[in-house]
Amino acid sequence: MQLYLTYSSPFARTARIVVQEHKLQSCINEHFSHPFHNQQELISNNPLGKVPCLNLDNGTVIMDSEVICSYLDKQLGDGRLSREMENDWNLRTLYSITSGLMETLVQRQMEKLREREGLRSEFWWQRYNSAINRTLDFLESNVSILPEQFSLIHINLGAALSYLDFRHEDLNWRGKRPQLTALSEALEARDSFSATNLHE
Ligand SMILES: N[C@@H](CCC(=O)N[C@@H](CS)C(=O)NCC(=O)O)C(=O)O
Numbered sequence: 001m002q003l004y005l006t007y008s009s010p011f012a013r014t015a016r017i018v019v020q021e022h023k024l025q026s027c028i029n030e031h032f033s034h035p036f037h038n039q040q041e042l043i044s045n046n047p048l049g050k051v052p053c054l055n056l057d058n059g060t061v062i063m064d065s066e067v068i069c070s071y072l073d074k075q076l077g078d079g080r081l082s083r084e085m086e087n088d089w090n091l092r093t094l095y096s097i098t099s100g101l102m103e104t105l106v107q108r109q110m111e112k113l114r115e116r117e118g119l120r121s122e123f124w125w126q127r128y129n130s131a132i133n134r135t136l137d138f139l140e141s142n143v144s145i146l147p148e149q150f151s152l153i154h155i156n157l158g159a160a161l162s163y164l165d166f167r168h169e170d171l172n173w174r175g176k177r178p179q180l181t182a183l184s185e186a187l188e189a190r191d192s193f194s195a196t197n198l199h200e
Contacts, residue, residue, distance in 0.1 A: 022077035158187035
């Protein structure tokens with residue numbers, strides 16, 4: 001199985017963490033493919049040209065990160081990472097909030113790249129900053145509703161928080177957010193997190 005990824009993508013990292021949690025390294029081949037290089041192999045598997053994208057041995061393509069993580073957990077693992085959120089709409093919404101946070105962080109990074117071309121939009125910059133800060137405050141107040149067992153929500157949230165350190169140090173997200181700070185430290189201490197650190 002091929003997992004198309006970059007090592008700087010927080011979305012790809014969630015899939016890499018699930019691979020580690022279920023010890024699936026021997027059946028997953030990591031295939032580095034920077035979306036901006038438009039490699040034919042990635043594009044022919046994923047018309048959106050985004051990573052992560054999982055290509056099964058029988059040719060089936062699975063994406064995006066939510067579906068990949070769920071596939072790895074339920075089809076190749078024992079399903080423990082999804083179990084608690086399965087029929088719990090509040091937890092599924094919490095998962096969506098963490099994905100939305102990650103998406104906004106990636107968009108903020110893209111806005112930074114546009115700055116080099118003199119194209120940064122102040123409107124969108126402020127809008128991303130407000131959404132990120134509001135969402136972090138929301139998560140800080142709602143850490144207690146996370147499932148008791150380590151889950152895909154922990155993975156998504158942990159990956160988003162470390163992407164903040166990786167790309168958005170200027171936001172100083174830890175200030176006045178002790179719950180998230182402690183959670184991030186605990187998650188980063190797991191083997192699956194330390195084996196998948198973000199890098200270029
Ligand atoms: N919703 C997708 C988002 C994936 C995504 O945005 N990946 C970024 C890298 S972090 C990407 O491939 N960007 C290239 C592009 O937008 O063209 C997922 O959950 O997998």
